[in-house]
Amino acid sequence: MADGLPSGLLEALVLKMHCVQSLPHLNGSLLPLLDPEVLQVHAPPFVSKESLSEPAERNFSQTQQQRFFIKKKNDRPGIKAGNPKEETTENVSVPKDLDLVALPQLCFPGGLQITKEQKDEQFHFLVFTDMFGNQSHGVVLQYYRSLYKSPQLYIAYAVCVISKHPYYNALKDCLSSLLFQLKICQMTDMEEQVREFSAKLALVPVPPPGQLYVMFTLRPLTIVLPSREDKYHPVIDLDLHLPLLCFKSRELLQIIACILTEQCMVFFSSDWAKLTLIVECLMLYIWPLHWQHPLVPILSQHMLDFVMAPTAFLMGCHISHYEDVAKLTDDLILIDIDEGTVSCSGCHHVDVPDTPQAAAQRFKRKGLQLHYDLEVVHQRICSNLNELRMQRKLWQHRLNLEIQNITLELIVNMFRDVSDYLNIEHRVFNTDEFLKTREPGDQPFYKKVLETHIFHSFLKERLNGKIDQFTQMELSSQTEDQNRSMDYSRRPTIKEIVSRNGSLDSGLSERLGSSLPDLDNMKHLSVLKQIILECIGTAVLPVKIFQLPEFPSPSNHPNILHYFGDLILQLNKVISAAPPQDSSLLARYLYLRGIINMLSSKRLDALSDFQDLYKTDIEIFPGELVKTLVDSLQNEEKVQAEKRSELKRLICQVKNNEKSEHGESDYHVKKFELPKSPMQLEEFVKCTQQSGIVRDMATSQRLFEALTVGGPMHIHPEMFRVFYNFWKQAEAEAQDIDLPAEVLERLDNSECVYKLSSSVKTSYGVGKIAMTQKKLFLLTTGRCEYVEITKFRDIEEVKISTASFPLLRIPSLKIKNSRRREIFEANLKSECELWNLMVKEMWAGRMMADNHKDPQYVQQALTNVLLMDAVVACLQTQKAVCAASKLSLVFISTVPMIIPRPTAEALKHKINPSQNMTNPQSVDVLLYTPGLDVDGNPKLWCALSCGKVVVFDAVSWSLNSLFFFCAQNCMMGLDQEQVWIGSQDSVIYIINTCSMLCHKQLTEHRGEVTDFVYSCSADGTVIIWDVPSLKVKRQFHLSCDRLQFIQVYNDALWCGKFVISLAKLSKTISLPGEVKTTSFSRVALLMEKRQIWTSFTDSAELCVWDSSDPVKPPKWVILPNCSGVTCMIRVKDQVWIGCSGGSGLSKVVGKIFVLDSESLMVEKELEAHEDTVQTLFSAEDRYILSGSAKRDGCGEDLCVGL
Secondary structure, eight states: OOTTOOOOOOEEEEEEEGGGOOOOOOSSSOOOOEEEEEEEEOSOOOOOGGOOOOOOHHHHTTOEEEEEEEEEEEGOTTTTOOOOTTEEEEEEEEEOOOTTHHHHHHSSTOOEEOOOOOOOOEEEEEEOOTTOEEEEEEEEEEEEESSSSSSTOOEEEEEEEEEESOOOOHHHHHHHHHHHHHHOOOOOOOOOHHHHHHHHHHHOOOOOOSEEEEEEETTEEEEEEESSSSSOOOOOOTTTTTHHHHHHHHHHHHHHHHHHOEEEEEESSSSSSHHHHHHHHHHHTTTOOOSSOOSOOOOOOGGGGGGSSSSOOEEEEGGGHHHHHHHSSSSSSETTTTEEEEEESSSSSSSOOOOOOOHHHHHOOTTOOOOOOOTTTTTTSSSHHHHHHHHHHHHHHHHHHHHHHHHHHHHHHHHHHGGGGGEEEEEEHHHHHHHHHHHHGGGHHHHHHHTSSSHHHHHHHHHHTTOOHHHHHHHHOOHHHHHOOTTOOOOOOOHHHHHHHHHHHTTOOOOBBBBBOOOOOOSSSOOOHHHHHHHSSSSOOOOEEEEEEOOOOOHHHHOOOOOOOHEEEEEHHHHHOOOOOOOOHHHHHHHHHHHHHHHHHHHHHHHHHHHHHHHHHHOOOOOHHHHHHTOOHHHHHHHHHHSHHHHHHHHHHHHHHHHHHHHHOOOOEEOOOOSSBBBHHHHHHHHHHHHSSSSSSSHHHHHHHTTTTTTTBOOOHHHHHHHHHHHHHHHHHHTTTTOHHHHHTTTTOBBOOOEEEEEEEEEEEEEEEOOOOOEEEEEEEEOOOOOEEEEEGGEEEEEEEEEEEEEEEEEEEEEEETTTTEEEEEOOOOGHHHHHHHHHHHHHHHEEEEEHTTTTTHHHHHHHHHHHHHHHHOOOSSTHHHHHGGGGGGTTTTTTOOOHHHHHHHBHHHOTTTTSSOOOEEEEEEEEESSTTTTTTOOOEETTTTTTTEETTTTOOOOEEEEEOSOOEEEETTTTTTTEEEETOEEEEEEETTTTTTEEOOOOOSEEEEEETEEEESSSEEEETTTTTTTTEEEEOOOOOOOOOEEEEEEEEEEEEEEEEESEEEEEEOOOTTTOOOOOEEEEEEETTTTEEEEEOOOSSEEEETTOOOTSOEEEEEETTSEEEEEEEEEEEEEEEEEOOOOSSSSOOEEEEEEEEOOEEEEEEEEEEEEEEEEEEETTTEEEEEEEEEGGSSOOOOOOOO
16 A cells, blocks of 8 residues: 555445346346446445535545546445436546456456356455556455346346455455345345445454454454564465465476566466455565566456567466467466466476575475364364454464565575675676576576566665674574675685585585575574564564544544544553553554544544654654644645644655655665776766675776776776686686695685686695685695695795706795794796785785774785786786786785884774775774673764764674764764664654664754763753653753753763753853863763863863862863864773874874873873774773774774773
């Protein structure tokens, strides 16, 4: 259902039969087929125009565009019509997308025929798709009644209930309850019975995504509407195991392959009901991929020509039309549901590629109990009908969850590493490289799938950062090696080589370089992954059921308003009783109350309920519905909304979102293509990033310089093609490296072989020199033994020499190891200069990484080595090695500064939060959160200047999560379960540390949020929060230019230059007269020592105030070689100060001073950043984390042991 429409169960109800007056004269036993006609159409709203108090209510209540169906009252069967010449008509509003011409045929797909005996009732199901791809769903009940003029003959009536939601089982139950009434009512009462039934369904609200179901009673049945699992997932209200009962695994995988490759498919069955249900189950099997072509599960006999459509389609026919359809055209995939077979028209076999072998082997059906009778054979028989039905639904719900998990695992295993070949910034997918990494036997499948609309839509969702269950399962099923920092060289690790060679039954793909894990037997997962698996596993989630009041009778306007009033009172009770910590459940109740307030024309109350979703669960906020609601506000309501600050902000936000939607750029996915014209630097950088060769701009610029040495300052397309081919050839060769078990045992699991030389003579024997990220070793010829040459950190000298032979002088490479006496020598001949450059590069990278405690230098050196190899192979000139040296860390002018000894002793580790980003980013805010329990690792949160928040595992330092917000000013961990992030868009974002999702927002601030404890914003607003309910306990405003920080001590609240007791403003600390700056930049409180430390952004001076007498002149501290203080924190009895400025003797711009609070003297002066230190954070008083601006590209984090 579109978000902009009221969230009701019923869209329309149509009653059909054949017009009795037009029946031919019946003589003989042959009963003719009749043309069904529409008798009644009922669509909400079911209140008369006269009963509405104002036109605006009618306009909003019926947001769907309507057209009118005119029915002749004297044509109604079963009613004595009086004078047939006096015809009267009645207008009935009909939803515009309802096709009253085709609908009668779909309600009687086998034709309408008079019978001589009464037949049993039958149900079948329909799917309607409009030109925009929006779907409606129908459930049809056929039942028989005797003819008024011929009681010995029977004719079928059809009642079709249409909804925007696929509630097949629920609507079938509703029609079953109606059937009880229709069987006992007179013909004269039938229309009123159907109208009342329609009016009741229109009063049923559809529950929002989550754990709240809605229950209502249509006597004698109690009916439950399940909710969607999340906002991305469709409603599941059908039996997902039906295809498993009809098809074996081989045929089922064949059908899934046909769907994913967008074949022309026709399903057949003798039972009309099976067609739609089987097709809908299959659509859920391929989720989150979506069928993008015509879908008509039921074709009547008058619609068989649809199967000749020139596009891909999915349709269904009665089994009696099988032979006729097969003859219409070739290349149709014919699926017989009754027999469980798949065939192709015009040939004996189905020419559709099989699903990938590794994923197919993981596709499981074992352990599933598909027969309910076997499940309950040992249980008692329930005497209550509704209890028996609920027991059956609970079993079906559990089975559906298991099937969803199995089919989702199948899709994840097919497309698990698609994101590795996506360039999000340029919206490019590298199709060719993705195909090269597939198994040869799987490539026909992927070649077809990659060209489909289904896959293109899937890629767009990945590029747009969609976090659905596919993403969660993909992340949760990654191994530790896959969770490490991304290595875009795509070399297999030793562990992956061992797994690849160890077993062919493990479902491994040799070219994927990663295993497809058995999700049922995963171990050693983090707490986050365990929670995700529990949510998508087979366990039944806790669900609350909300019981609707009894429906009003009759359904007139006063009764409906009274019903809505009772429903709101009932919701008020459950909202009051809901525990504050269960904000997710509270959000669902608020959503329902907002819907009911909206339908009651209480628009401001509805907006207030939807506004509260920001504090409880923003994921279910109905954006389009709220926009429609805002547009419907009357002038008086707009004036009232302006007086309520929360509604005023919501309305402004809706309008701003509408403007931003109009300015959205193209969201299409592009394929990577090699350039066709010469490229200047800017085009070259873009091309290398799109191709996946290099991600960061600085390396791309150096590569451009290397390829243009001694030539024009542009890259010819042919040169780039040759370079690209050499790069990809080296990747492919690395994938095919096969090392003997004896060698694999000597290497670490995380090592990768990046380069192999040709066979050469060395001082250790004849063989090939191999390079990993840690060492050089020799693979000897013959027995292929492992001989270690040296670790890079042990190298003492590398130089080129010559080996003398009679009449020959062969270039050789000599490597001196600090741990060995002998010097290793290899006669590398023409490869000597390149290997000399590469070994020196890895040596330099290793030494920089050790000196700076920063492993990114090794990764950068590896990237440079691989680029050097490709550059030399591409240029093939005498100056090729000289050109490749442009890439070397040894020769780059931006080699980092030498770290002073005091800093080196304190420095523990450095990481790069800007990894995998195009440009380096400043680190604006840091936060450390401890682990949840013994199995949960602590996390490091880094807010970057681009608006991203990156989260690292603080044990392995691997990237854990990534969030996108506006630029952030502050972060705070709360109760180990929440992280609050204050941003420049005046919103406080709340992230759940278990699910790592942002489901809540606080929007009370009007300026950018600058600090926490309570919270403050730049406009001077201070808010004190009740954390469990997220309600404002108190709020006040300070008159200041910019309020940047806030701290609490005892009963005093320190805000900028103000000291506020919890009751009133008590003190104001003024700037000293001799200070030229306008405000303090940072404040640190040491109240035990009666000290208040203040600093200034544009001054090296500190003021230390006496907290007991703030009017007293402060003590002054001057920091050496400092131009301004940017951050300051207290750590035990010390004050740590981050600043900008350097000594002039090094490249240091950012410095950290450690001052003793007693003597006010500098104890340590630390220099580890090449730009201004932006932020400091104390992690449990054990480590200090520091982040810098972006000159050094890192926002390096400085960890200091205390």
